[in-house]
Amino acid sequence: MPSLGVNIDHVATVRQARRTIEPDPVWAAVLAELGGADGITLHLREDRRHIQDRDVRVMKETVQVKINLEMAATDEMTNIALEVQPGQVSLVPEKREEVTTEGGLDVIGNRDRVKACAERLTAGGVEVSLFIDPDERQIDAAKELAVSAVELHTGRYADAEDEKTREREFLTLVKAGEHAVRQGLVLHMGHGLTYRNVSRIADIPDLCELNIGHSIVARAVMVGFTQAVREMKALVAR
Numbered sequence: 001m002p003s004l005g006v007n008i009d010h011v012a013t014v015r016q017a018r019r020t021i022e023p024d025p026v027w028a029a030v031l032a033e034l035g036g037a038d039g040i041t042l043h044l045r046e047d048r049r050h051i052q053d054r055d056v057r058v059m060k061e062t063v064q065v066k067i068n069l070e071m072a073a074t075d076e077m078t079n080i081a082l083e084v085q086p087g088q089v090s091l092v093p094e095k096r097e098e099v100t101t102e103g104g105l106d107v108i109g110n111r112d113r114v115k116a117c118a119e120r121l122t123a124g125g126v127e128v129s130l131f132i133d134p135d136e137r138q139i140d141a142a143k144e145l146a147v148s149a150v151e152l153h154t155g156r157y158a159d160a161e162d163e164k165t166r167e168r169e170f171l172t173l174v175k176a177g178e179h180a181v182r183q184g185l186v187l188h189m190g191h192g193l194t195y196r197n198v199s200r201i202a203d204i205p206d207l208c209e210l211n212i213g214h215s216i217v218a219r220a221v222m223v224g225f226t227q228a229v230r231e232m233k234a235l236v237a238r
């Protein structure tokens with residue numbers, strides 16, 4: 001059974017919509033832990049659109065399970081990670097104009113930069129995972145670097161518009177996963193997974209970690225909404 005890393009970025013997205021103090025992603029991390037999360041994943045983006053530097057630092061002090069810090073392969077982020085010491089860093093591609101991480105990291109095209117960051121992080125005691133597309137060439141390139149794991153991007157499986165495409169993308173993930181494990185890499189997967197499409201992925205043999213965010217935050221809003229209104233109504237009606 002893979003471990004579940006809960007990505008709490010979008011709790012911060014709601015907070016940043018008003019640049020206020022709530023909802024606090026640190027509270028969400030604590031609640032996720034109570035719910036059984038094996039890890040907390042957060043993405044400190046260059047533009048700080050959701051998670052803030054303070055969140056990373058406070059989470060490091062409070063969260064007891066593994067912290068997986070997603071970040072771009074830059075010197076600025078590497079310095080932060082080395083100072084904060086999360087259990088794991090996931091290097092992801094980052095474009096300012098994207099809504100979310102759209103594709104996997106091009107390890108082949110950015111080899112020197114990724115290598116330099118991975119080496120600094122590994123030497124500093126931080127495990128490194130590379131978020132890549134389920135592509136054997138990218139896996140082979142990852143294998144050459146100082147990384148312990150790869151996270152295969154499940155977006156094309158999750159976004160498939162028909163069963164045939166979904167099946168094809170599923171088999172691509174299975175094959176790429178087998179290849180990664182044969183190369184001695186720890187296998188993670190994530191992106192776009194929901195309550196409807198996660199089960200088949202979770203059953204993939206040798207899968208060690210899943211990272212899921214948007215769907216969990218979306219459901220949290222819905223399952224908590226009635227209670228939140230009830231509490232406000234009680235105050236208004238008093």
Ligand code: PXP
Pocket residue numbers: 007009043070090092100101131151189190191192193211212213214215
């Ligand atoms: N894994 C990585 C590397 C990601 O960048 C993200 C999104 O931040 C996720 C997993 C989680 O994706 P989702 O929010 O679609 O569940």
